[in-house]
Amino acid sequence: MTPPVAAGTIPGDLSQLEAQAADSLSPEALAYIRAGAGDADTTRANAGAFRHWRIKRHRGRKPAEVDLSTTILGTRMPAPVLFAPVGVQTLAHPDGDLASARAAAELGLTYLHSTQGAYPMEEVAAANGDGSRWYQLYWPTDDELAVSFLRRARAAGYTHLVITLDTTLLGWRPIDLDLGYSPFLENKGIANYTSDPVFRRKHMPVPAELAALPAGIAFSGVFQNPGLGWQQLPLVREHWDGPVLLKGIQSPRDAELAVEHAIDGIVVSNHGGRQVDGAIASLDALGPIVQAVGGTMPVLFDSGIRTGRDAFKALALGADAVLVGRPYLYGLALDGQRGTRTVMRRLVDELEEEVRKAGLRSHRALSRSALTRVR
Amino acid sequence: MSEHTRRQFLEVAAATAAATAAAGLLASPASAARPVVAPARATPGVPGRSPRSPRSPESPESPESPESPESPLPVGPGAPFGSYQSEIYLAGMTAGITPIFTTNLSDLEAAAAEVLSEAARRHLLAWAGGAAAVRANARALSAWRIVPRMFVDRAERDLGTTVLGVTMPAPVILGPVGGQTEAHPAGEIASARAAAGLGLTYVHSSRASTSLEEVAVAALTGQRWFGLDWPDRGGPDPVLLTRARVSGCTHLVISPPQPGQGWEALAAIRRAWDGPIVLGGIQDVRDARRAVHRGLDGIVVSNERGRRGPAAAGTITALPRIADAVGGKLAVLFGSGVRTGTDTYRALALGAEAVVIGRPYVHGLALGGEAGVRHMLRTLLAELEITLAIAGVGHHRDLSPSALVRD
Numbered sequence: 093m094t095p096p097v098a099a100g101t102i103p104g105d106l107s108q109l110e111a112q113a114a115d116s117l118s119p120e121a122l123a124y125i126r127a128g129a130g131d132a133d134t135t136r137a138n139a140g141a142f143r144h145w146r147i148k149r150h151r152g153r154k155p156a157e158v159d160l161s162t163t164i165l166g167t168r169m170p171a172p173v174l175f176a177p178v179g180v181q182t183l184a185h186p187d188g189d190l191a192s193a194r195a196a197a198e199l200g201l202t203y204l205h206s207t208q209g210a211y212p213m214e215e216v217a218a219a220n221g222d223g224s225r226w227y228q229l230y231w232p233t234d235d236e237l238a239v240s241f242l243r244r245a246r247a248a249g250y251t252h253l254v255i256t257l258d259t260t261l262l263g264w265r266p267i268d269l270d271l272g273y274s275p276f277l278e279n280k281g282i283a284n285y286t287s288d289p290v291f292r293r294k295h296m297p298v299p300a301e302l303a304a305l306p307a308g309i310a311f312s313g314v315f316q317n318p319g320l321g322w323q324q325l326p327l328v329r330e331h332w333d334g335p336v337l338l339k340g341i342q343s344p345r346d347a348e349l350a351v352e353h354a355i356d357g358i359v360v361s362n363h364g365g366r367q368v369d370g371a372i373a374s375l376d377a378l379g380p381i382v383q384a385v386g387g388t389m390p391v392l393f394d395s396g397i398r399t400g401r402d403a404f405k406a407l408a409l410g411a412d413a414v415l416v417g418r419p420y421l422y423g424l425a426l427d428g429q430r431g432t433r434t435v436m437r438r439l440v441d442e443l444e445e446e447v448r449k450a451g452l453r454s455h456r457a458l459s460r461s462a463l464t465r466v467r
Numbered sequence: 468m469s470e471h472t473r474r475q476f477l478e479v480a481a482a483t484a485a486a487t488a489a490a491g492l493l494a495s496p497a498s499a500a501r502p503v504v505a506p507a508r509a510t511p512g513v514p515g516r517s518p519r520s521p522r523s524p525e526s527p528e529s530p531e532s533p534e535s536p537e538s539p540l541p542v543g544p545g546a547p548f549g550s551y552q553s554e555i556y557l558a559g560m561t562a563g564i565t566p567i568f569t570t571n572l573s574d575l576e577a578a579a580a581e582v583l584s585e586a587a588r589r590h591l592l593a594w595a596g597g598a599a600a601v602r603a604n605a606r607a608l609s610a611w612r613i614v615p616r617m618f619v620d621r622a623e624r625d626l627g628t629t630v631l632g633v634t635m636p637a638p639v640i641l642g643p644v645g646g647q648t649e650a651h652p653a654g655e656i657a658s659a660r661a662a663a664g665l666g667l668t669y670v671h672s673s674r675a676s677t678s679l680e681e682v683a684v685a686a687l688t689g690q691r692w693f694g695l696d697w698p699d700r701g702g703p704d705p706v707l708l709t710r711a712r713v714s715g716c717t718h719l720v721i722s723p724p725q726p727g728q729g730w731e732a733l734a735a736i737r738r739a740w741d742g743p744i745v746l747g748g749i750q751d752v753r754d755a756r757r758a759v760h761r762g763l764d765g766i767v768v769s770n771e772r773g774r775r776g777p778a779a780a781g782t783i784t785a786l787p788r789i790a791d792a793v794g795g796k797l798a799v800l801f802g803s804g805v806r807t808g809t810d811t812y813r814a815l816a817l818g819a820e821a822v823v824i825g826r827p828y829v830h831g832l833a834l835g836g837e838a839g840v841r842h843m844l845r846t847l848l849a850e851l852e853i854t855l856a857i858a859g860v861g862h863h864r865d866l867s868p869s870a871l872v873r874d
Contacts, residue, residue: 130809130850131573133609256783257617261549266571266848269552272559274849305561311555318856338617344619362615367857368545369850370809372612372872 101426102434106399106419106442107355110437113184113422114203119271121183129263130369138341138365138396141373145405145463150451158448160440160455164390164413165252165335165357170200172455175402176394176417177228177254177339179208180281184425189247190219192420193431197223198433199440204228204254204415208242210280212287216247228253228339232314235327240290242331252333254359258340260318263367267346279304282311325353339394340367342377344384351388361394364417375406378462382410400442404450407443408458480853487783501761510710510822537768547624548637548848549856567842568834572807572827576845577784579650579830585834587649591826592674594644596770596803600782604770609870611813616859623863624852631765631798632720632820636666637848638821639811641828642767642802643694643720654686658832661840665848670694670823673707683714692718692745695736697822699726702735712742720813721758723748733761747771747802750785755793765798767823783817790818794857808850812858816866817866 103112114122124204126206128135132209142455167270175196186257188210188287197220205216207230217225225249232238242253268274275281286300286307288294293313328336338350350358360381362374374395382391393411403414416439423435447455450462556563563699580588595601626637641662647653647711655677662669663686670692671682676745683691695703695717711719718734721742724730736744745765746758758766766790769780782803790799799816831843852865860866 130572130807133809137612172858189864196634258615258857260621262552263857264552264570264846264853266569266574269570270566271505272555272563273554274560274564277556277560288845308560310556313591318624320618321620340615340617343614343616349618358783368613368615368809368854369807370609370611370613370813371858372614372874 094164095436098277101422102354102431102438103296103454105440106427106435109398109422109426113425116425117184120271120275121269121373121425123273124180124183124272125418125425126317127265127267127371128365128369129265129367131266132365133322134362134367134371134373135365136279136369137371138362138375139398139416140404142334142396142398142405143467145375145409147401147404147408147446147450148462148464148467150462152451154448154451155453158444160343160444160447161458162413164202165337167202167226167251169202169224169413171443172394172411172413173201173436173440173443174204174226174409174413174415175420175436176415177204177206177208178417178421179206179257179273180210181276181421182210182280184421185422185428187428188424189216191424192432193217193220193223193225195415195420195429195433195436196225197221199436200224201436201440202226202451205245205250207256207284208276208281209284211346212283213245215255216252220249226254226337228254228256230315230325231317233317233319234314235287235315235324236294237288238288240288241332242328244288246332246334252335252337252356253328254337254339254362255328256339257320258342258361258363258367260320261316263363265366274308276315277308279307282307282356285311285314293420321351337392339383342372342374344380346379347391348436351385355389357390357392357414359394359399360411361415364395375409376412378406378409389413395438400444400446402438403439403443404446404455404458405463407455408460410460410464417425468547477706481636482635490774491655506847542587547852548845549624549778549852551849552845552847552853559627562703567838569686571713571848572843572846575827575830575834577807579833582770583830583833585651586641590646590649591644591829595826600770601804603781605781606807606811607783608804608810610874611783611817612874613809613812613854613858614870614872616870619859619861621856621859621861624856626848626852626855628864630668630800630819631745633668633717635690635821637851638815638819639667639844639847640692640743640800640823640849641667641844642744642825642867643672643674643827644824645672646676647829648676651839653832653836657837658840659689659691659830661688661837661844662686662829664841665844666690667693667844669689672713679710679714679716680808687715691716692720694720694722696722697724698732698736702732703739705739708736708739710824712740716742718743718745720745720747720767724755730761737762745798745800752781752792753786754800755789759793759796763797764799765800766793767800767802768819769823770803771802783814784821785842786814786817794818808847808852808854811847811851812854812863812866815863817868853856 162172192204202224204226206228227245270404295310297306335356337357341358360378387390388414390398392413393406394415397414397416406414422430497543518764620810628638656673659669659682668690672694693711743764747767749755749766750769768786800821806820806827811822828840831839
């Protein structure tokens, strides 16, 4: 964690980030980033679930040094914290994912590039440089396009594939719908598609640079893929020789199925509550899934991490690492690349301090006994 | 053609195509019966929005309809209910048209409160059993949390079902609410038309402010049932029941007897009505078993008019046990506190064959007449269909309590 923390406009209390960033965002951008499905009850539940756990006070000796480093499926990480795949980051800042990918590289943290990225995966890879990067796939209805995405990702140095399963359709998001706003229909967040030779040849009526809407409509046509199922996995294995993770797992049964299908890892996530309203909190799903998997594959956690304390709790409940999404986007909105870096670094620093206060040298020694359940 | 001209041309062509899609927004997605066109409210020049391509629907008569089979987006008649989402985004991004009112159905009551009279609000609250019952029902429903399943092929999305011999495009019934002109001048006519346009069943209340015949004429193609209060000592009014039958109502939904009323009237109702009979206000297994014993065809699990006072536990709490006890012996419907697609999902998972909604559609009526009821219904159905798909449910009939956990 070499770069100095820029105090800038990032609030000291990371839970205040959203409120602080709200002023820097257009109503449409704020809506898109904040949006939860339906009444956002799942998004609230995600946050609420963390409040049901308290970190126990440790009265013993505190180590001078804490080592947060870890290795997940062969990827060395200075801390068990990854940049979650986030689409359409230009809504927060013109530099969008390029800035975030640079910030991740500066911190040494792994960056997950979203298929819904605002810049093509090759440009993001260039910005990420020698950094560690994984690729997140929304499986399109056109397998040839999916294979093209995989080939490009491999060529651009993405080492791991994360397939998101919970977004075969876009969730019902009232705050976007009430504004009648969809970034994709104005050619935002579809750069991976419009830069793809297969998409351009087969799906795009006119170049997106000339007319945004037809490109957006063509994108919607290949994006919605509710027919996705386990039977498609062989195609991925055929065209991707690196580790494969499944993102969006909330049921222990699905975690077991992932094991049965020889998947390399899973991400317990409900997409920040953006997909199904009235769903269980992602943190509540974590414990039973960790138990079901029984250490046979790494379990990553996503949905609701706002602070280092939150990360501590997810790790104590059995996650091998956590993904952070909206916070770094708010950092991006407030102060570009520096803002993103500041937020993620502060979160990692907070985590380090919590681990130290718990009397542990490494987060890997964490267990549920570090927490107390409250209602 | 210069690059500038070419660009302009393409933008206008795109806007025109999309404006046609926006016009498709006004058509029914599920029924062959075309509803009356709903006036969507345009909100031009929303402040703070970034400039986009031309958004005024210059040429809505364009022959280039995006509803053609070549269109990658399923919008317009025959499309799944979930396509309402694409329609809204397209209308917003191309023509600046935003939904007639919010798409968050949890906010509907508050929005409607601003346009409803105090008397109308009291009437609706009483219909739902009072404020305490409404709160208890909402709390009890939201305690049931969805556990989504992944990687389940949901390419075929079908909300269709058959309830008591009636084929329905979705398991949602508009319940009997009286005095709807208090909410909107178009009253029951608007609600019945919106239901008919979507192919949904509408229950006409004997306390309606519009006659059976007027509603029948206004919504001729619609599937209609008749909602009747439990009759006084004199027994049911045979003329009223005959009128209901003649005007096209196929099923009877009766409210349960009030304190002091006996069950004697049931025999007289049976004599006067040869169609299926559904009894409302069922709140426990004992009542449900009684309904089976008395030969009723269906029940609505509900706290209709707060018959037993507000049940602190919420009416949904009783549903799984009732469905276990009598499901398969008669149709089990659920009718208390359902506001959203997620609530519908919950009730279906806990054993209801269909839900009966009341206040949400009257709130829609208050906010926008027939177009308001349609928007409310399409929102609920889209949310239900999308939620089923994302949560990996093959068909809503496959739902079981295991799709939920209780918080």
